Amino acid sequence: DSGVTQTPKHLITATGQRVTLRCSPRSGDLSVYWYQQSLDQGLQFLIQYYNGEERAKGNILERFSAQQFPDLHSELNLSSLELGDSALYFCASSRREGPRTGELFFGEGSRLTVL
Amino acid sequence: GQQVMQIPQYQHVQEGEDFTTYCNSSTTLSNIQWYKQRPGGHPVFLIQLVKSGEVKKQKRLTFQFGEAKKNSSLHITATQTTDVGTYFCAGPWAGNQFYFGTGTSLTVIP
Numbered sequence: 372d373s374g375v376t377q378t379p380k381h382l383i384t385a386t387g388q389r390v391t392l393r394c395s396p397r398s399g400d401l402s403v404y405w406y407q408q409s410l411d412q413g414l415q416f417l418i419q420y421y422n423g424e425e426r427a428k429g430n431i432l433e434r435f436s437a438q439q440f441p442d443l444h445s446e447l448n449l450s451s452l453e454l455g456d457s458a459l460y461f462c463a464s465s466r467r468e469g470p471r472t473g474e475l476f477f478g479e480g481s482r483l484t485v486l
Numbered sequence: 487g488q489q490v491m492q493i494p495q496y497q498h499v500q501e502g503e504d505f506t507t508y509c510n511s512s513t514t515l516s517n518i519q520w521y522k523q524r525p526g527g528h529p530v531f532l533i534q535l536v537k538s539g540e541v542k543k544q545k546r547l548t549f550q551f552g553e554a555k556k557n558s559s560l561h562i563t564a565t566q567t568t569d570v571g572t573y574f575c576a577g578p579w580a581g582n583q584f585y586f587g588t589g590t591s592l593t594v595i596p
Binding site: 373404406413414416419421426427428429461463468473474475476477478479480 | 519521527528529530531534574576582583584585586587588589
């Protein structure tokens with residue numbers, strides 16, 4: 372158990388819909404990272420937050436948005452869903468930010484299926 | 487585009503054989519990490535390398551960081567079925583962006 376909690380574990384929805392994925396980082400971790408992993412694909416970096424503020428943006432679509440709340444949990448919002456958005460979405464947390472971020476602890480992921 | 491390439495993409499080995507995966511970056515890295523993802527699981531941190539030319543060992547696993555800090559390798563001696571999974575290198579690029587390599591999927595044939 373990494374200490375990172377992601378909900379929901381599975382989600383099935385239709386094209387055009389909007390979903391919200393939630394992540395609770397490990398106790399004491401201030402950084403939250405979001406990654407997308409499509410079937411048999413690598414981990415695509417989406418976005419990172421540190422202590423409530425956006426710190427880095429990767430390959431995140433404009434239809435996607437995220438935020439980190441004062442209690443440090445984070446939410447990833449995916450809208451106008453397309454079939455290609457079907458993937459496993461991972462959240463990871465770490466103590467620090469920046470190049471010396473240290474170990475990332477991953478949640479078990481939220482599997483999104485868009486029909 | 488992808489800034490971190492790993493080779494090979496797939497590797498099948500007989501149990502007991504050695505395995506190596508290589509990670510190559512287009513830019514110099516301040517540090518590099520390695521993760522393992524078991525089938526159906528989530529990535530789990532293995533190790534972090536920081537110094538140029540650094541070599542670290544964890545039982546049958548040997549990790550190296552290149553002298554120029556642009557490449558790294560993971561070598562597993564005498565693979566076991568428990569080594570099955572995808573191995574990713576990862577590191578900070580362009581500041582805070584933390585990218586993962588393309589991964590090497592290892593299959594161990596008993």
